[in-house]
Amino acid sequence: MAPWRRSVQETGGGSLSITLPKGWAKTQGIGKGSPMLIVNNEDGSLRLIPERGGKEKEVSCAIISNSPTLVRDVVGGYLLGFDIIRLESSEPFPGETVAEVRRAVRRLSGAEIVEELPRRIEIQVLLDPEVVAPEKVLRREGTLVESMVADASAALLSGDVRLAGSTAERDEEVDRQYFILVRMVRSAIRDPEITRRIGIHPLRLLDMRLVARFLESSGDEAAAIAGLVGEVGGLSEKTRNLLANLGNHALDLVRKSTSSFLSIDPSMSPHIFSLFKETRDLVQTIEGSLEDEDSASGMVVSKVIPRFERIAENSIDVAELTPSILVSASVSQK
Incomplete structure (x- = not known):
């Protein structure tokens, strides 16, 4: 994406300001009075971060179809940070596959199987990255x-x-x-x-x-x-x-x-x-x-x-x- 270019304006009291791109602000849900964080980076640049403290965290879900790499995909979904990992199959999961999934989930801290049906297994991850140091x-x-x-x-x-x-x-x-x-x-x-x-x-x-x-x-x-x-x-x-x-x-x-x-x-x-x-x-x-x-x-x-x-x-x-x-x-x- 091409960068936006803005001219710095001087406001009352000698403060400097620039305008935010309208499209970006709309996408981020930013309007008048929205709180923003301004982070001073080590290279001298600034980073703008919309403060979203009042918004509920969106739950991310990975849907994985049954395949020979199913267990590996479960671990991959966990490492990618998904909150819910849903496994689906057009045929009932074989008992051996279910056992392998259970063993894999036991290795993943904060992960639990919350639903286990013949053609669907749902895994929920209750691990908040901000809680564990x-x-x-x-x-x-x-x-x-x-x-x-x-x-x-x-x-x-x-x-x-x-x-x-x-x-x-x-x-x-x-x-x-x-x-x-x-x-x-x-x-x-x-x-x-x-x-x-x-x-x-x-x-x-x-x-x-x-x-x-x-x-x-x-x-x-x-x-x-x-x-x-x-x-x-x-x-x-x-x-x-x-x-x-x-x-x-x-x-x-x-x-x-x-x-x-x-x-x-x-x-x-x-x-x-x-x-x-x-x-x-x-x-x-x-x-x-x-x-x-x-x-x-x-x-x-x-x-x-x-x-x-x-x-x-x-x-x-x-x-x-x-x-x-x-x-x-x-x-x-x-």
Whole structure:
């Protein structure tokens, strides 16, 4: 759409004013006396936002037809911020499909099946993006991933299958926190007033979305490590100590990179990058020690090592987001 051009007028008392485009004002329901918010952007431009505090929130509905991608479409509708997700089919839904939908909905925080008929299933999402604080969601996700990495490492060395199972179960809760944050970000993109009301800059919110994705990926890696518990046989004491050290490094990287991002503290970055280098060196040392292990155990350890590496790489990606936030903040204060 082409921009409108207006000339600035001077009113009484030295104030300056411009007129609003008539068509735009009509579309937005703006008339004489309508309250407007004027936001000063970091680049010096101004943003006009109609104040809609008195209007009821419109309920958005996604209608999804039965297909092989039905469950994936349900998750997509949730992430896109729809309030109601209605599933329809010309034939009764198979029992297996209904069960899959139920499992998917359980993974989506705030989502409930409110109607279940043979040819129609309606899901309602009662999650207000302005009620849940993004920082709390991200901190919760980070804490879950930390516990998963710690327990996956401990279970791997002890052969504790029960602890490994508990670790894998937490992966579903990590997904729930990730989905909440993605939904919040997309809702804020559709309605810029949300970021103003929750007091978070849109760029910061987008960075949170990235961090949540890195954490979710690290949770998947920890769950994969837990899945290999029981396959590792009698390792030498040297290799066991090296693996324990590798697990501790991965845990420290997750904890410190997440803390650095949430506290916007770049002073932690040098230590985090130094820790990452130590992790890389540890990986090389472990790979060299596998020649002394039996082939079966060595093969399992060779599957574990890349998982810890990816956790470390995800943590570095999180840490690298902190400096850019500070640059943005310093610009806004000028």
